[in-house]
Amino acid sequence: MFNFNVCHVIVFKMLLMGGLLSCASRFTVKGPSGPLVVPLGGSVLLPCSVDSLSSLEDLEVEWKRSDSQTLIHLYQDGDIRPDSQHEDYHDRAHFFTENIKQGNFSLLMKNVRQEDEGQYTCTVHSGQESGETVVEIKDVERLIVSGSDQSLSVYVGEDVTLNCSVDSHIPPEHIEEVSWKKRVKDEHITLYRDRVEFFSDEIHRGNFSLRLKRVRTEDKGLYMCHVFAGRFSDNTTIVLQQLDATDSLLLFCFCLSYSVHHLRMSLVFCPNLIMCFAFVFWGVSEGSVSETVCCCALYILRPLLLLWTAPYINDFKGLINLKRHFNII
Ligand SMILES: *[C@@H]1O[C@H](CO)[C@@H](O)[C@H](O)[C@H]1NC(C)=O
Ligand SMILES: *[C@@H]1O[C@H](CO)[C@@H](O)[C@H](O)[C@H]1NC(C)=O
Ligand SMILES: *[C@@H]1O[C@H](CO)[C@@H](O)[C@H](O)[C@H]1NC(C)=O
Numbered sequence: 505m506f507n508f509n510v511c512h513v514i515v516f517k518m519l520l521m522g523g524l525l526s527c528a529s530r531f532t533v534k535g536p537s538g539p540l541v542v543p544l545g546g547s548v549l550l551p552c553s554v555d556s557l558s559s560l561e562d563l564e565v566e567w568k569r570s571d572s573q574t575l576i577h578l579y580q581d582g583d584i585r586p587d588s589q590h591e592d593y594h595d596r597a598h599f600f601t602e603n604i605k606q607g608n609f610s611l612l613m614k615n616v617r618q619e620d621e622g623q624y625t626c627t628v629h630s631g632q633e634s635g636e637t638v639v640e641i642k643d644v645e646r647l648i649v650s651g652s653d654q655s656l657s658v659y660v661g662e663d664v665t666l667n668c669s670v671d672s673h674i675p676p677e678h679i680e681e682v683s684w685k686k687r688v689k690d691e692h693i694t695l696y697r698d699r700v701e702f703f704s705d706e707i708h709r710g711n712f713s714l715r716l717k718r719v720r721t722e723d724k725g726l727y728m729c730h731v732f733a734g735r736f737s738d739n740t741t742i743v744l745q746q747l748d749a750t751d752s753l754l755l756f757c758f759c760l761s762y763s764v765h766h767l768r769m770s771l772v773f774c775p776n777l778i779m780c781f782a783f784v785f786w787g788v789s790e791g792s793v794s795e796t797v798c799c800c801a802l803y804i805l806r807p808l809l810l811l812w813t814a815p816y817i818n819d820f821k822g823l824i825n826l827k828r829h830f831n832i833i
């Protein structure tokens with residue numbers, strides 16, 4: 505950037521050299537002394553000024569984002585031009601028209617968002633002179649902790665991930681404390697020791713989610729992830745809910761299959777046991793001990809025999825089919 509005076513010297517030299525006078529001179533436009541840090545939702549003054557302004561004629565001041573070249577504010581032909589301004593900045597960028605005479609072209613940016621982080625160029629044209637300065641919004645200070653909006657449903661015995669992600673200007677590794685608590689008794693969830701785990705390789709991404717393993721009925725409730733960093737702190741809550749209805753349905757199904765299993769077993773055992781008892785009574789009334797013992801033993805052993813051959817049931821299928829085949833012939 506050229507200095508005003510330097511420019512004059514050049515003009516002087518050019519005049520001395522007898523050259524034609526044409527100086528597209530540049531003048532010093534002052535910006536802030538360093539990058540700016542703004543709290544999320546706050547306001548920030550983007551400074552831009554010149555020491556001396558020779559004339560207000562042909563004055564043009566242009567504020568743009570340096571990266572996208574989005575026009576934030578334009579002062580041209582003695583007036584502000586809101587129609588050429590990007591809509592994102594309609595209500596958020598305030599230009600002090602009354603300060604123009606003092607060479608002050610600062611812009612007040614209100615309701616600062618995270619995406620406002622970046623560099624801004626203030627360009628001033630006046631007559632033959634022009635100059636610019638770059639203003640940087642380095643950090644939009646914030647700490648936003650988010651989890652999941654809906655409550656989580658999970659079956660007893662399953663594992664569940666409780667989401668907790670941190671969006672902050674503070675890098676995740678500089679966050680001082682993250683605590684997971686169950687809200688009822690405010691007990692630290694780390695008490696669950698062997699049943700919880702963090703995703704340590706996800707922490708640099710601000711993911712402080714927690715995995716709760718082998719969920720129990722008493723795990724049902726409200727969980728809170730609380731994050732502290734400097735003077736900032738935020739929290740998110742998650743409701744963990746078990747599907748008890750489906751649990752009992754599962755239990756019912758289990759009981760049903762259990763009883764069906766029992767039914768089958770009783771079909772195998774009951775008739776044989778009854779026959780066995782019948783022979784005992786017959787033996788008592790008729791007095792034939794040897795026959796009673798033989799028949800009883802036969803009926804007691806029959807279910808065992810059935811169970812013993814059950815695994816080979818498929819081997820007989822072919823035989824059965826063969827028989828049918830011959831019957832048809
Ligand atoms: C420019 O104007 C703003 C708003 O009135 C003021 O806050 C700021 O101090 C001024 N800057 C200079 C360099 O005068
Ligand atoms: C947890 O976060 C992941 C990644 O953002 C997302 O895919 C998932 O749906 C979230 N879970 C819940 C229950 O919100
Ligand atoms: C955090 O990391 C875990 C493990 O990779 C993943 O399941 C979960 O969805 C992540 N959560 C978010 C919010 O990104």
Ligand SMILES: *[C@@H]1O[C@H](CO)[C@@H](O)[C@H](O)[C@H]1NC(C)=O
Pocket residue numbers: 738739740
């Ligand atoms: C959790 O955050 C909310 C605002 O997001 C706040 O009102 C509340 O007091 C916080 N809870 C605790 C225990 O800090």
